[in-house]
Amino acid sequence: MSDKVRLAPVGLGRWARVLARGAQRGDVIELASCFSRDEAKRRAFCEEFGIPRSAVTYEELLADPEVEGILITTPNDTHLPLILQALEAGKAVYTDKPIAHTLEDAVRIAEAVGDLGAVFAVGHSARRLAGCRVMKQWISDGRLGEVSLAEANFSNERGLELTPGTWRFYAAKSPGGSMIQLGVHHADNLQYLLGPVASVTAHARRLHTRAEVPDAVMAILEFASGALAHLGAGWASPGVYTLNLLGTKANLMYDLDFTHWDQSHLADDYSTLRSQAYGESERPVVELPRTDMFREQLEEFALAIRGQAEVEVGATEATHALAVVRAALESSERDGAAVTLDEVIEAAGGRHVTAR
Amino acid sequence: MSDKVRLAPVGLGRWARVLARGAQRGDVIELASCFSRDEAKRRAFCEEFGIPRSAVTYEELLADPEVEGILITTPNDTHLPLILQALEAGKAVYTDKPIAHTLEDAVRIAEAVGDLGAVFAVGHSARRLAGCRVMKQWISDGRLGEVSLAEANFSNERGLELTPGTWRFYAAKSPGGSMIQLGVHHADNLQYLLGPVASVTAHARRLHTRAEVPDAVMAILEFASGALAHLGAGWASPGVYTLNLLGTKANLMYDLDFTHWDQSHLADDYSTLRSQAYGESERPVVELPRTDMFREQLEEFALAIRGQAEVEVGATEATHALAVVRAALESSERDGAAVTLDEVIEAAGGRHVTAR
Numbered sequence: 001m002s003d004k005v006r007l008a009p010v011g012l013g014r015w016a017r018v019l020a021r022g023a024q025r026g027d028v029i030e031l032a033s034c035f036s037r038d039e040a041k042r043r044a045f046c047e048e049f050g051i052p053r054s055a056v057t058y059e060e061l062l063a064d065p066e067v068e069g070i071l072i073t074t075p076n077d078t079h080l081p082l083i084l085q086a087l088e089a090g091k092a093v094y095t096d097k098p099i100a101h102t103l104e105d106a107v108r109i110a111e112a113v114g115d116l117g118a119v120f121a122v123g124h125s126a127r128r129l130a131g132c133r134v135m136k137q138w139i140s141d142g143r144l145g146e147v148s149l150a151e152a153n154f155s156n157e158r159g160l161e162l163t164p165g166t167w168r169f170y171a172a173k174s175p176g177g178s179m180i181q182l183g184v185h186h187a188d189n190l191q192y193l194l195g196p197v198a199s200v201t202a203h204a205r206r207l208h209t210r211a212e213v214p215d216a217v218m219a220i221l222e223f224a225s226g227a228l229a230h231l232g233a234g235w236a237s238p239g240v241y242t243l244n245l246l247g248t249k250a251n252l253m254y255d256l257d258f259t260h261w262d263q264s265h266l267a268d269d270y271s272t273l274r275s276q277a278y279g280e281s282e283r284p285v286v287e288l289p290r291t292d293m294f295r296e297q298l299e300e301f302a303l304a305i306r307g308q309a310e311v312e313v314g315a316t317e318a319t320h321a322l323a324v325v326r327a328a329l330e331s332s333e334r335d336g337a338a339v340t341l342d343e344v345i346e347a348a349g350g351r352h353v354t355a356r
Numbered sequence: 357m358s359d360k361v362r363l364a365p366v367g368l369g370r371w372a373r374v375l376a377r378g379a380q381r382g383d384v385i386e387l388a389s390c391f392s393r394d395e396a397k398r399r400a401f402c403e404e405f406g407i408p409r410s411a412v413t414y415e416e417l418l419a420d421p422e423v424e425g426i427l428i429t430t431p432n433d434t435h436l437p438l439i440l441q442a443l444e445a446g447k448a449v450y451t452d453k454p455i456a457h458t459l460e461d462a463v464r465i466a467e468a469v470g471d472l473g474a475v476f477a478v479g480h481s482a483r484r485l486a487g488c489r490v491m492k493q494w495i496s497d498g499r500l501g502e503v504s505l506a507e508a509n510f511s512n513e514r515g516l517e518l519t520p521g522t523w524r525f526y527a528a529k530s531p532g533g534s535m536i537q538l539g540v541h542h543a544d545n546l547q548y549l550l551g552p553v554a555s556v557t558a559h560a561r562r563l564h565t566r567a568e569v570p571d572a573v574m575a576i577l578e579f580a581s582g583a584l585a586h587l588g589a590g591w592a593s594p595g596v597y598t599l600n601l602l603g604t605k606a607n608l609m610y611d612l613d614f615t616h617w618d619q620s621h622l623a624d625d626y627s628t629l630r631s632q633a634y635g636e637s638e639r640p641v642v643e644l645p646r647t648d649m650f651r652e653q654l655e656e657f658a659l660a661i662r663g664q665a666e667v668e669v670g671a672t673e674a675t676h677a678l679a680v681v682r683a684a685l686e687s688s689e690r691d692g693a694a695v696t697l698d699e700v701i702e703a704a705g706g707r708h709v710t711a712r
Contacts, residue, residue, distance in 0.1 A: 153507060248564055
């Protein structure tokens with residue numbers, strides 16, 4: 001028997017495939033089983049990825065002693081029960097972002113993870129893109145000086161194409177629309193780069209989508225450091241993924257062609273980071289190393305199960321990202337008045353988790 | 357005697373030179389006189405631009421029957437008295453942006469212009485840049501579809517270099533710092549492109565400047581159309597001038613190297629407009645015609661004096677741009693709560709000028 005870490009995908013749709021391909025690009029992970037309620041999906045998935053067996057019920061999967069951890073890619077509103085059940089069965093859990101569809105669920109997940117001391121990871125992979133990693137390095141090295149303004153946008157045309165057949169169509173299953181599906185990535189990136197967000201001011205509008213959820217969201221994040229960031233998330237335009245930092249010594253501008261996101265070993269090839277030094281208007285390209293965010297986050301999760309790595313984005317980080325989304329929606333309901341992260345986390349039953 | 361329109365610069369600093377060079381690139385305007393309280397400045401200015409005479413007092417300039425219009429480039433807080441005096445003397449007036457340092461002054465200027473039926477123009481030149489003109493054309497042609505999100509940033513390092521010797525250092529003379537000096541340009545551009553702003557949500561912070569004014573401002577503008585725009589204006593980083601529109605059919609991304617702004621006949625050479633069509637991630641460059649914003653706005657003003665042109669940016673447009681700045685500062689004082697343009701204009705004694 002190989003010494004690979006044995007994981008099992010749950011929810012065998014498009015995203016499970018993206019992650020399975022990421023896992024199989026390395027030699028740390030073995031996909032040992034899988035689960036979906038749909039038998040045809042199970043059979044096809046096993047065949048595509050050479051998985052030896054699948055489970056007919058979730059309970060059967062969780063009872064399988066061979067399975068060390070599970071990879072959840074089911075709809076956001078199903079995360080809480082699936083995660084709790086798996087944690088209670090002693091399995092390590094990786095879940096796709098957002099950690100849950102509501103902050104209340106996120107807080108319950110975080111509590112369970114804490115109580116059980118479980119290995120738990122959330123797929124906020126975007127911070128692992130080479131551009132984001134290099135930005136973080138430049139900040140740590142002091143090469144940007146003090147960052148006062150940051151600007152992030154993640155938008156695409158999804159809202160124009162949503163139909164009632166998909167769970168993302170519904171406010172109860174995916175409150176926040178483009179903000180919880182796309183904006184939450186930058187909510188994590190920005191806190192990774194600039195530290196904890198103190199409060200959020202935002203407007204969320206439903207303009208051109210037929211879905212129940214907003215497709216035009218703009219937020220201003222105020223950080224504990226005093227810096228401000230703009231976070232835009234739209235669902236009614238061609239795709240955009242940008243992240244710019246304006247510092248007293250230099251600016252950094254990052255632009256990613258999101259269409260290659262799924263093949264994360266190629267994503268850096270379709271991204272550009274430019275720098276602009278004080279007193280200069282030229283913006284030379286910054287050389288980027290090559291990363292593979294999906295493979296790396298899954299391998300980190302797998303090795304953490306064996307005690308050989310630490311999970312970078314766990315329940316706390318993921319809850320803070322979701323709290324930005326929740327605070328933005330709350331602020332929009334209050335006509336833009338600033339809403340603190342503490343306030344929404346506490347209202348969701350959470351402890352004061354943001355260090356200031 | 358030539359048939360050129362005879363104008364006179366007032367306040368003979370760096371900006372008066374930029375405008376004088378713009379005027380002299382064409383053959384519509386003759387600089388017939390000029391005024392500054394400083395005799396050495398007057399002499400040097402006359403020599404540099406071949407101006408036949410200067411006035412020792414403002415009253416003398418305004419009494420000169422040869423002078424048809426004046427070009428004001430004095431500090432913002434001096435605009436109101438200089439403009440009123442000139443209008444009462446029967447002169448046409450061009451003033452640099454912002455129209456005034458306070459909305460109260462702007463409203464008084466707008467009323468005087470209306471009462472006297474005077475020719476009055478404000479130097480919101482940025483909307484004349486080829487990139488902005490082409491954006492407007494694409495919107496009018498329906499090529500962008502419906503714009504739901506716009507993102508604009510105008511930032512530079514000025515706040516880090518301000519000393520108590522300059523009027524921009526002081527809150528009483530230049531309230532809003534980077535927002536009134538830089539952001540006001542995009543406040544006009546965005547309303548030119550997307551129609552009237554209904555309300556503004558913003559945070560203004562003084563982070564790294566020694567001056568009394570904010571150097572980090574972020575605002576979310578909500579338009580009467582329902583669209584949202586982000587407007588960032590910072591004074592603590594290398595220079596950035598960007599304007600992006602996200603539409604249901606296409607995106608447009610505009611980027612200008614501001615260091616060539618002063619030579620407005622070259623500015624388009626240092627700007628790039630890219631488009632991104634629905635379903636595409638490529639962003640081909642959009643060919644731009646060449647413009648000369650300073651020359652064009654001054655010639656338009658000059659010809660309007662002779663009844664041969666209409667002023668594009670008058671007191672109403674300039675007041676609306678300043679009202680965005682004022683609403684942003686007011687919103688920041690109210691912790692981000694949305695502030696309507698109507699509200700700040702009315703509070704400044706103005707009539708309800710925004711058509712909805």
